[in-house]
Amino acid sequence: MGRRKIEIKMVKDLNTRQVTFSKRRSGLFKKANELSIMCGCELAIVMFSHGNKPYSYGHPNVDAVAAKVLQKEPNSNSVQCNSSSNDEKLNKLNEELNDIMEQTYEEAKKGEALDKALEEKKKELENFQDLSVLEELRFNIKERMNELEAVEAMLMIKEQEPI
Amino acid sequence: MGRRKIEIKMVKDLNTRQVTFSKRRSGLFKKANELSIMCGCELAIVMFSHGNKPYSYGHPNVDAVAAKVLQKEPNSNSVQCNSSSNDEKLNKLNEELNDIMEQTYEEAKKGEALDKALEEKKKELENFQDLSVLEELRFNIKERMNELEAVEAMLMIKEQEPI
DNA sequence: GAGTCTATTTATAAGTG
DNA sequence: TCACTTATAAATAGACT
Numbered sequence: 001m002g003r004r005k006i007e008i009k010m011v012k013d014l015n016t017r018q019v020t021f022s023k024r025r026s027g028l029f030k031k032a033n034e035l036s037i038m039c040g041c042e043l044a045i046v047m048f049s050h051g052n053k054p055y056s057y058g059h060p061n062v063d064a065v066a067a068k069v070l071q072k073e074p075n076s077n078s079v080q081c082n083s084s085s086n087d088e089k090l091n092k093l094n095e096e097l098n099d100i101m102e103q104t105y106e107e108a109k110k111g112e113a114l115d116k117a118l119e120e121k122k123k124e125l126e127n128f129q130d131l132s133v134l135e136e137l138r139f140n141i142k143e144r145m146n147e148l149e150a151v152e153a154m155l156m157i158k159e160q161e162p163i
Numbered sequence: 164m165g166r167r168k169i170e171i172k173m174v175k176d177l178n179t180r181q182v183t184f185s186k187r188r189s190g191l192f193k194k195a196n197e198l199s200i201m202c203g204c205e206l207a208i209v210m211f212s213h214g215n216k217p218y219s220y221g222h223p224n225v226d227a228v229a230a231k232v233l234q235k236e237p238n239s240n241s242v243q244c245n246s247s248s249n250d251e252k253l254n255k256l257n258e259e260l261n262d263i264m265e266q267t268y269e270e271a272k273k274g275e276a277l278d279k280a281l282e283e284k285k286k287e288l289e290n291f292q293d294l295s296v297l298e299e300l301r302f303n304i305k306e307r308m309n310e311l312e313a314v315e316a317m318l319m320i321k322e323q324e325p326i
Numbered sequence: 327g328a329g330t331c332t333a334t335t336t337a338t339a340a341g342t343g
Numbered sequence: 344t345c346a347c348t349t350a351t352a353a354a355t356a357g358a359c360t
Contacts, residue, residue: 001337001355002333002334002355003332003333003334003335003358004356005334006356008197008201009200010201010203011202015327016357017201017203019328019356020201020202020355021204022328023356024355027353027354027355028198031191032191035184035188036210037171038171038184039183039184039187041212041213043209044208045195045207045208046228046232047205047206048204049202050204065210164338164339164354165339165349165352165353166349166350166351166352167352168339168352168353169338169339169352179340181344182339182340186337186338186339187337190336190337190338
């Protein structure tokens with residue numbers, strides 16, 4: 001759906017790939033959002049960019065869906081799809097999924113307070129682009145903190161110096 | 164993208180909803196597959212239909228992605244999105260920003276000057292009326308960083324002063 | 327990077343068998 | 344519920360800012 005037809009294969013040019021990732025990611029999230037609204041289904045998407053940066057979408061939120069997976073998983077009859085040769089993997093996938101989801105549950109319990117806080121915070125956020133701004137903001141703040149601490153350290157040293 | 168424009172809202176007719184769910188679900192999975200191939204990203208989708216039937220898609224598979232989430236999750240800084248009315252978006256953004264600022268505040272307790280600046284920022288955040296303010300905030304942060312550099316420069320000069 | 331602009335391609339709503 | 348068709352809406356590739 002662009003100026004020209006493209007093949008579905010790894011985009012070689014790094015810059016183009018980055019652009020494609022960004023555009024299609026937001027497209028995917030939008031579609032997911034529409035689906036969840038129109039059909040009242042719960043759904044979660046988690047992804048890691050080529051550079052391993054995590055992104056996720058959830059309706060009503062990722063955790064809720066993950067929790068549901070936990071409940072359902074044991075001897076699940078879920079309909080699974082994946083992009084590699086499907087047949088053998090499905091059984092294995094189900095097994096592994098059980099383990100992982102159990103672990104996830106444990107993890108969730110450990111950081112319950114934090115998780116809840118995060119969940120609350122993230123509950124009603126919708127706009128994808130704006131969120132990336134938030135992330136940037138958070139990053140900027142942290143960076144600034146580091147610099148500040150460095151300055152403070154310097155100040156401390158200075159104060160200790162005999163005049 | 165059909166014979167006529169439709170609103171994105173819960174489809175009332177059960178039959179139509181079922182059809183929509185089926186079509187859009189496969190569309191979503193297809194898009195996900197394209198994205199993962201074109202951009203080399205790992206991604207997983209899990210969903211529950213209105214009737215609670217589970218469906219999932221994963222590249223390379225759901226487990227691998229879930230496992231990756233586990234590694235990252237503790238104090239994750241993942242970019243999260245979820246769906247709900249835009250109305251509440253700003254409030255929640257504010258909350259998130261406030262939380263971030265609070266965390267930052269804790270980390271920065273040592274620096275009084277900075278603390279004050281942060282307090283001011285928090286107040287500003289509480290007055291958010293528009294997302295464009297985010298940009299302002301970012302700008303302000305950059306400005307603060309400049310101030311910081313100025314302080315550092317002064318320190319450097321001070322150090323050079325004969326005692 | 328993130329936005330904007332369009333020519334095109336793609337997804338899909340509604341209809342049909 | 345499935346497949347298939349088709350008119351139309353929506354997504355997006357590529358170019359540019």
